[in-house]
Amino acid sequence: MRTVAEADEYIGKTLAKKYRVEALIGEGGMGKVYRSRQLALDKPVVLKVLRQSLLSDERTVARFQREAKAASRLNHPNSISILDFGQADDGALFIAMEFVPGQDLHQLLNREWPLAEGRVIRIVSQVLSALSDAHGAGVIHRDLKPENIMVEQRRNDTDFVKVLDFGIAKITDSSGEDGPALTRAGFVCGTPEYMSPEQARGASVDHRSDLYAVGVLLYQLMTGLLPFESDSAVGFATKHLTEEPPPPSKRRPDARISVGMERLILRALSKDPDDRPANAEAFKAELHALEHRERRRSEPAPRRAAASAAPMSSPVLAPLPRRGTGGSHLATQPGTVRDWDSAEATVRAVPEIIQTTPNPMPSSDHLEESAVSMGQDNPGGLGFFKILTLTLVLAAGALAYYFFFSGNSASTPYSIPENAPVPRKEDARTQGPDFSTPLHSQEIPAQALNVAKSREHEMEGDQQYQRGRLDLAATHYKNAFQLNPKPELSLKLGEVYWQHELPGEALAWWSRHLRDAPSSVARAYIVEQRKSVAGAPVP
Numbered sequence: 265m266r267t268v269a270e271a272d273e274y275i276g277k278t279l280a281k282k283y284r285v286e287a288l289i290g291e292g293g294m295g296k297v298y299r300s301r302q303l304a305l306d307k308p309v310v311l312k313v314l315r316q317s318l319l320s321d322e323r324t325v326a327r328f329q330r331e332a333k334a335a336s337r338l339n340h341p342n343s344i345s346i347l348d349f350g351q352a353d354d355g356a357l358f359i360a361m362e363f364v365p366g367q368d369l370h371q372l373l374n375r376e377w378p379l380a381e382g383r384v385i386r387i388v389s390q391v392l393s394a395l396s397d398a399h400g401a402g403v404i405h406r407d408l409k410p411e412n413i414m415v416e417q418r419r420n421d422t423d424f425v426k427v428l429d430f431g432i433a434k435i436t437d438s439s440g441e442d443g444p445a446l447t448r449a450g451f452v453c454g455t456p457e458y459m460s461p462e463q464a465r466g467a468s469v470d471h472r473s474d475l476y477a478v479g480v481l482l483y484q485l486m487t488g489l490l491p492f493e494s495d496s497a498v499g500f501a502t503k504h505l506t507e508e509p510p511p512p513s514k515r516r517p518d519a520r521i522s523v524g525m526e527r528l529i530l531r532a533l534s535k536d537p538d539d540r541p542a543n544a545e546a547f548k549a550e551l552h553a554l555e556h557r558e559r560r561r562s563e564p565a566p567r568r569a570a571a572s573a574a575p576m577s578s579p580v581l582a583p584l585p586r587r588g589t590g591g592s593h594l595a596t597q598p599g600t601v602r603d604w605d606s607a608e609a610t611v612r613a614v615p616e617i618i619q620t621t622p623n624p625m626p627s628s629d630h631l632e633e634s635a636v637s638m639g640q641d642n643p644g645g646l647g648f649f650k651i652l653t654l655t656l657v658l659a660a661g662a663l664a665y666y667f668f669f670s671g672n673s674a675s676t677p678y679s680i681p682e683n684a685p686v687p688r689k690e691d692a693r694t695q696g697p698d699f700s701t702p703l704h705s706q707e708i709p710a711q712a713l714n715v716a717k718s719r720e721h722e723m724e725g726d727q728q729y730q731r732g733r734l735d736l737a738a739t740h741y742k743n744a745f746q747l748n749p750k751p752e753l754s755l756k757l758g759e760v761y762w763q764h765e766l767p768g769e770a771l772a773w774w775s776r777h778l779r780d781a782p783s784s785v786a787r788a789y790i791v792e793q794r795k796s797v798a799g800a801p802v803p
């Protein structure tokens with residue numbers, strides 16, 4: 265994707281009698297992206313116009329329609345809103361979407377790296393919120409990368425994130441079946457640098473494939489480097505399949521990366537999806553826990569002791585001090601985020617020959633997506649030997665993957681030891697709540713379990729939390745909990761109160777969380793926080 269400033273056939277024209285095209289803001293494999301104006305409302309919008317020459321390409325048209333369909337299924341503040349899908353007078357297809365006045369994450373990395381860990385957490389948490397919503401709606405993005413994440417600086421709300429480009433999203437209908445095939449036999453879609461191992465070998469993917477891409481994103485945001493370097497699509501795919509990523513702190517000893525962050529990144533980059541965070545919400549909870557732990561550690565002890573007396577207005581995820589920009593910059597780092605021309609467009613044709621090669625590890629539902637689509641815009645751009653090599657390497661990679669990773673997976677650094685302490689009543693602060701008393705001892709009547717309404721409150725709570733409005737976040741989470749008392753909500757409520765410097769409330773909600781979800785991934789974190797409230801040394 266490159267930004268283009270020069271004039272163009274649509275600039276100054278009105279499309280479909282509704283949108284005046286003002287400026288070209290991007291150009292990708294499929295077409296051009298314009299800042300435009302919706303005339304009826306005098307409102308800025310973005311039009312993505314499919315290249316005329318691609319109108320006869322059924323797969324590309326299908327991808328384009330899929331983007332509109334997938335994104336319009338979503339209604340989350342961190343996902344781009346699709347406003348319209350239509351055809352211009354000259355036959356060109358377009359998608360109209362909300363305009364995000366900001367920069368994409370690729371640009372932000374190039375301009376502002378290094379980024380403080382707290383800022384990275386805040387950005388990636390919002391990506392995970394969008395993913396959590398998409399996954400809940402049966403949509404897997406499959407092409408997460410910095411170019412597909414817009415970051416807007418809002419007045420009171422720095423770094424507001426919008427996830428873009430659901431062009432190759434996998435849509436699962438309510439019966440659990442995939443929608444119509446997007447790609448024909450012999451294709452894998454995605455961008456090689458961010459591709460999960462299962463995506464690279466053409467196997468079936470689920471939401472955890474997106475979480476792997478988030479792992480790559482986190483790695484890149486913390487180090488300014490990709491976990492793997494290669495000068496070819498095949499090289500990236502092979503490395504994702506077979507190589508362990510080097511620990512971020514080894515790659516960039518000068519970058520300030522917490523131990524917890526490093527572990528979480530490496531866990532998200534696990535070859536086996538079972539070893540990654542279970543879902544986007546769990547991933548986000550771990551990120552918040554990390555940020556919180558770092559903040560508590562850097563606070564002087566007396567402040568912590570006085571925490572419960574702190575005013576209600578303390579910010580959530582307060583930005584850490586920015587480091588100077590005098591350090592290394594992406595543009596000066598060899599082999600960092602760069603325009604790898606063959607990886608710009610994400611779904612591209614691969615010569616027919618690859619389709620005759622059997623998928624090394626075919627999966628029942630994915631035979632149609634079984635090779636790698638990461639060539640050039642010109643399908644003939646990959647020569648026969650490259651294709652052959654690609655096929656052989658992928659086959660070898662897949663075998664190696666199978667050999668090395670299909671056995672027992674090692675326990676993760678986040679697994680909860682059998683003998684992990686459980687909060688006990690006598691350990692609590694005297695002014696703290698009674699841990700043995702459930703907060704909600706009354707059963708909530710079945711008719712009150714309004715899951716959809718609860719979800720709305722939860723999403724609103726997430727928004728308020730991201731804005732630092734902890735009291736509003738708590739109110740929404742509590743409303744959500746009343747309607748659907750699921751463990752994620754008691755976990756979030758604990759976190760909100762903890763950030764609100766109300767440890768008694770926080771521990772009560774966490775106690776409820778552990779009661780409902782005894783094997784919660786957050787147990788170790790909660791136990792640790794409880795110890796710090798009781799005055800025990802923080803490990």
Ligand SMILES: Nc1ncnc2c1ncn2[C@@H]1O[C@H](COP(=O)(O)OP(=O)(O)OP(=O)(O)O)[C@@H](O)[C@H]1O
Nearest residue numbers: 290292293294297310362363364368411429608609
């Ligand atoms: N809604 C938007 N608001 C502001 N800028 C946008 C918006 N949508 C896209 N852009 C800009 O245009 C760029 C290209 O968008 P997008 O990735 O959706 O295009 P694409 O043609 O699908 O690209 P590719 O197929 O190469 O991934 C983005 O990286 C971003 O900089």
